[in-house]
Amino acid sequence: MASHDLIDRIRSRLEELNRSERKVADVILQDPAAATGMSIATLAQAASVSEPTVNRFCRNFEAKGYPDFKIKLAQSLAGGTPYVSRSVERDDDAAGYGDKIFGATIAALDDARRALDAKRIERAVDYLIQAKQIHFFGLGASGPVAQDAQHKFFRFNLPVMAYEDVLMQRMVAASCHTGDVVVIISYTGRTRELVEIARLARDNGAIVLGITAPGSPLAAECTETLEVITPEDTDVYMPMTSRMIHLALIDVLATGVTLRRGEDFLTHLKKIKDSLQATRFPAS
Amino acid sequence: MASHDLIDRIRSRLEELNRSERKVADVILQDPAAATGMSIATLAQAASVSEPTVNRFCRNFEAKGYPDFKIKLAQSLAGGTPYVSRSVERDDDAAGYGDKIFGATIAALDDARRALDAKRIERAVDYLIQAKQIHFFGLGASGPVAQDAQHKFFRFNLPVMAYEDVLMQRMVAASCHTGDVVVIISYTGRTRELVEIARLARDNGAIVLGITAPGSPLAAECTETLEVITPEDTDVYMPMTSRMIHLALIDVLATGVTLRRGEDFLTHLKKIKDSLQATRFPAS
DNA sequence: GTCTATTTTGTTGTAAAGTTACATATAAAA
DNA sequence: TTTTATATGTAACTTTACAACAAAATAGAC
Structure with missing residues (x-):
């Protein structure tokens, strides 16, 4: 275009x-x-x-x-997306592949930004606000993403856990109640286990949010999905950019929740930040 | 700018x-x-x-x-100079803060890309190539980053671990040998424990790579640092963009290592990817 | 209201920037 | 080599943008 x-x-x-x-x-x-x-x-x-x-x-x-x-x-x-994702070549030097990887990452984020669906985000935030408990599920490369989400949501003063292995996820899903929100992060949305886990959690009354590919089997089982266009993964040298998008999406959700919580909650956030100061060297 | x-x-x-x-x-x-x-x-x-x-x-x-x-x-x-980080306002709607967060993230990555130092990357890759063992250390929000790094480097057929707590990190650092590479990921580079751990690891003969702020106490203790300009963290609603930069940097390092390993290693990578296929639903 | 001070707007001239037409240099083909 | 085509530069020309000044217009003081 x-x-x-x-x-x-x-x-x-x-x-x-x-x-x-x-x-x-x-x-x-x-x-x-x-x-x-x-x-x-x-x-x-x-x-x-x-x-x-x-x-x-x-x-x-x-x-x-x-x-x-x-x-x-x-x-x-300015706008013509100067960040065209060029693929890394065998004989690239550090300047070359460094630039390309950052470029590809930026391009992916830029695409995702354009595809952002405000209404879905709004609804996802609605669910998260009402949650009595939040569980983040991610396997493999999405594991760290789930962990990151846990860190983010931890600040909201409610029970948040991240699970990176199928067994624990299944157990948690099986013991879900109404009021629980399960956020499943999956690049492809085609991992069998996760699809079953989503169904299980939902059967037990949990809200299931999916951060995954549109139209995937996993998406079908979710209460609400935040869709991430999965770029072709043909390139051998090129790292997965999708987890960056997932992380950014989680930032968006966390921000949405913070905003809804309103003013008084900000002071609480500030307090957490300040408490970290003690462990640090003073700025030079 | x-x-x-x-x-x-x-x-x-x-x-x-x-x-x-x-x-x-x-x-x-x-x-x-x-x-x-x-x-x-x-x-x-x-x-x-x-x-x-x-x-x-x-x-x-x-x-x-x-x-x-x-x-x-x-x-x-041509798109309103899209990548400028504007701060999230109290009365932003989902479209608003979503756009801003992605924008800020992209802007941060873009800045980092410009600041990329090819020679430092080259040297860091040199160290990683020669490593007999790699340890990734990250605390708090950098924990998941370390985990992600572990996932990435895991494929290289060598012992890679990620540690997120100070105790384990100190123990590992204390038992380091020549041939070990410790990668410390820290947003500020001012966390006391981590600075001490870096020194300890180095005293024991390990190579210490820092992904941290330039001129920080931690940077001073490292064999080599990949510097990440730390943007002001004044904004309450705005999430930390630095961990995205850290992740991208690790992608760059992993790619650098892959490239150095050469052709024959690519087939190995392909095998790992294929082995995951079995666990998935076929694409529709 | 008139008269001055200030701001806003327009006129003129000039320097700089961009373009055209043409000439010269360079390379390729005969 | 000469001849052709192509590439590049020179110099004249046109347009464009701007500075300096002049004229309105506006606002405030008396």
Whole structure:
């Protein structure tokens, strides 16, 4: 949909450019943001080429002229999702794969942000507010996510637990009551055990919230789901970005609960924060 | 650094503008995209004002001049400079705080990406490659991060553990040998215990990698540190974004190690992934 | 109300930026 | 080599943006 990233287009066409235009491209790619602030003369000088060359370069990229090109560049810098997830190559150096991994993570979060469904969040917060007890379930890589959630919700002064193994999860699900909320975090939503556990918990009167893939078997068993679009996991070197989205979603839920709890609860939060100060070295 | 949505700023300041500048604002707001394509003369005419008026208008909005203003406008147009961390307000709805939290997280990751130090990563990977054993230490909110790291490095066929409590960490540190690598994850780098543990581990011949704040007491005790700029934690509603950065950094390290291990190791990774298939429902 | 002070807006001229047309250099083909 | 095509630069030209000043308009004082 959105205008394809101009910067990427320049990068991909680097090879087919003349020697001089290549120089121009290099200067622009080296710091696109800076380029948006340069005059055609400045840029020409920085690339050691003449001004018309810069102008021709701009026309090569579907711009009416230099100012128009700068506008397009500025747009692609801001919104055109500069964080295209490029895959890590075998011969990348640290700068390369570091940049790509952060880029992919950011891109994934950005996508998730766009897909955010306010109504579902609102409803999930509703359930959490009313909970007498909260259980976070996650297996494998989602285990730490569940733990993180526990840390977050711990502050709300109610029993919160995180379980990372199927046995415990099943036991907890089996002993659920009305008033319990079970939050199941699963990347695929296709893990057999978890689907059964969700059903079990719900049969026992618990509210089951799923942070999982839309349309998955797990999603079908949940009272409410926060859907996370699962990107293709084809790339060998690329780490799972989905758990980042899960974490952010949990932040959102925790914030939602905090906001609902209102003013007086803030002082309580502050107190917890302050209590940690004692264990720390004073800031230099 | 970056200014947030220029269009919003114009809209909010509509009232306090002069009659002529107001006219300029109206024309711009009526079709901002078109405005980015206009010359100062065209825009002046469209607003029935003089060119200097337009120019003064631009300066009112922290632009150097008209062209600069157009650049800023173009940026804000292409998605409103999406990644600026705005703070959550008491009366935000789910759409509001959801968006802000994701935005803040993305902004933090983006900052961290810029601050990435390839040489440090390279060195950290060097140490990890040579490790006979790896221990990840994290307290509180960093506990789950350590766990996540364990999951990641587990695949490398070497003993990896994660410890979340000071006692175990101290015991492990005390029994370290040459060949052990201890990775300490700490948001502030000012937790007394962790600083002592780092020293202890190092005294026993272990390599200590710190994922922590630059210039902190902990950083001083480490063999090598991956520095994470700690953003101000003043905001009550805003969750800690730093652990996201920590996670991404660990992804980077794990990827670095994978790349170094080379081709033959990839098949091993693939095998692990496939072994999980059996536990899942087939994709619909 | 008039008169002054202040702010707002427009006019003119100029410097800078961008563009065009053309000339020269460079490389490829004959 | 010469000839062609392509790439790049030079210089003239056009447009654009801006500064400095002048004219309105507005507000306040008398």
